[in-house]
Amino acid sequence: MALKFFLPFILSFALFLNSCGSGSSSSSTSITDDGTEVFSLEEKQFLHDLFLTEYLWYDQVASNIDYTQFTEPQEMINALRIDPYDQWSFTMTQQEYEDYTNQLTSGFGFGYTSDFFIYLVRINAPAYGLLFRGDQILEINGEAVTDTLIKQASDNLNVPTTFTLLRDGNQLYVTVSPSEYTFNVSLGKIITQGTQKIGYLRYDSFTENSVAEFERIFTLFHGENIDELVIDLRYNGGGSVTTASALLDNVTNAYASERQMYLDWNANYQQYNSSYTFEDIDLQDGNELNMKRVFFLTTKGSASASESVINALVPYLGADNVVTIGNFTHGKPVGMTGRVYSTNYYFLINFFVRNNDGDTTSFDGIPPVCIAEDDITHMMGDENETMLKTALHYIETDLCL
Incomplete structure (x- = not known):
């Protein structure tokens, strides 16, 4: 069953917006008499240089190309990115970026x-x-x-x-x-099953503005002293790694200052490698949980930062206690840093995302512990919806449906 999003939806990218010195408005796309923007030679050279230097697979990119064959940025990106690994490098305008980050x-x-x-x-x-x-x-x-x-x-x-x-x-x-x-990207509720309280979080995108949303939900979960946690990432295509780190902070407070994950750049840019850690004890605000086990509802639409969160918990909770329900995730163990040229933002794959053990997820995706269909005959969060129902059954019996 093919899924279509009829809404501006960006699949699986990690946003780290950094301005490049070459991205001044004076040397950008030119404008014709009718107001049409032209993909300039200077901008093409800028983009090609990103591929030859910061791009994760820089050593596989052609150094000599005919710039005249490209009339728009995405066309050039599609021609230069390395298949089959890179399905994701893309460009967007400044306005599109601002709209996304502001939801x-x-x-x-x-x-x-x-x-x-x-x-x-x-x-x-x-x-x-x-x-x-x-x-x-x-x-x-x-x-x-x-x-x-x-x-x-x-x-x-x-x-x-x-x-x-x-x-x-x-x-x-x-x-x-x-x-x-x-729009919002988070909804939460408490499900009572026998004597247990289960926190259910629907989370649709790792936008920078969504931290306040899920902080309120984790405050509810903490106040109710939940026993189990289910995070629904079935359509979450990723977003900010900083936001992913904040989500992990709320899932467990037991590993203060420990490394959650790190970004591993190509051989020439190892100085750009950076780590994300669990909050220091003195920065914890009191609504963090201390989960020993977490359930994730996943589909092929669960990508990038979604996969990084799942993978980051494995060294700490153990693989058996990070339980995926649904289907294989998207398979994007890599991320990108945004570079600016005039009004265009360029997001090229720059790094692998690794957990504290140095492991990435597979390009084939994270396999489900329990296979379950995305049951669109029920609302997300409905206890009779097949994926959530399977998670609840596993909580009760340690068995898949």
Whole structure:
């Protein structure tokens, strides 16, 4: 089942924005008489130089290339990145970057499958509370649904769109107006199972602004003295490693000042290697947990920082106590540092992310301990949803469903 995100969604990158000296606005893309930006020779040289120096696989990049064959940055990136390892190096504009970090975007805010079943609605998006996971879209404004119709409607901001839906076997009509919106990426709840309290955290993206969101949820978990923790990363494509480190701080306070993970650059840039550590004791704010075991709900959409968090816990909790439920993760054991040229930000793969034992995850992804389908007939966090139900069963029996 193919998944489509109909929302600006960046898959699996670690954001470390650093300005490069060459990125001055005076030597950037040129502008034609009609206002069209041109991918300049200087910018192409800048990008090629990044590939030949900081790129993780720099020694496999062609040193002589014909710049005239490229008319836009992503086209050049696609030509230079090394397959099959690098599926991710990309560029984005300054505005796109700022919108992402501020969790600001526009449209409806839902993801759907190839047969138009909704599988995710962003928290606080225009569609949130109106369209639901498991709804099948039949029509858009009375016309049989297509990808093109959804995109056109989503781009038509502040104009109401009528969705004809199939929900629980019933056809109904729901009107949603796409708009600019700020979304959240975290939801938490307490599940009581017998005498145990289980904290469930839905976490959709490692954005820089999301730390305050999950801090509030961990305060709830700490106050309830939860026995087990389930973190739902099934659609979390990654984001800031700094945010991933903050999440780990909240999961356990038992390893103060110990190294969580480190970034391992290419042979010529080992001076850029950097480590992330658990909070010092005097920096802990009192809402941190001390989990002995953690469950993660994962799919191919769980990437990058999601995989790094899972991998970082293994040296401390032990592999048997880091329990993945669902399917293989995406398989992105690498990350990138952003470099700036004028209004373009370039994110090229720069480093491996390693845990305290020096291990990375596989390009094939992290395998599940228990295989479980992503059950879009139930809401995320519903105890009857197959992935969460499997985790709850494992908590009770130490067995997969």
